[in-house]
Amino acid sequence: MNIFESKYVQVNYNPVTNSVETIWKDFATSDEFRKTIDIVYEAMIKNKPQNWVVDFTRAGVVAVKDQEWFYNKVLPKMARAGIKKAPVVASGDVFSKMHSDEAKRHMNRMGIESRYFENRQAIEEWLLTGNLNQEHPRAGKFNTFNLF
Secondary structure: OOEEEEEOEEEEOOOOOEEEEEEEEOOOHHHHHHHHHHHHHHHHHHHOOOEEEOOOOOOOOOHOOOOOOOOHHHHHHHHHOOOEEEOOEEEHHHHHHHHHHHHHHHHHHHOOOOOOOHHHHHHHHHHHHOOOEEEOOOOOOOOOOOOO
16 A cells, blocks of 8 residues: 655555555655655554565665664654564665664664565565565674764
């Protein structure tokens, strides 16, 4: 079920996996990023999913101030809203990977299990079966520089 779409992002609710899905299509400005995350959070409150699927393949770099806002203001609310898993299709961009690694660390500290996958099909398999056969080779590795 489509919740929101712009040239930057698509936000869906998937009842099969009980997930809010955020599929980044392009680099988003700070305002667009924050607007999207607010929409995602509202969808979590409305639909009560246990999972948040994020595809960062085409997202570009998220500004440091927006990362801090997300980690400190939004992520705790998402955890309280009941999100248990946050699988990610990570971008190939090194700076996006560093943001993804940092976000993964913050999520795991808040009790949200986050893992990297090659594609959304592998994520769906994991959410439905628990099968980790297609987990991305970067999974579990936090060997990035902390820029924050």
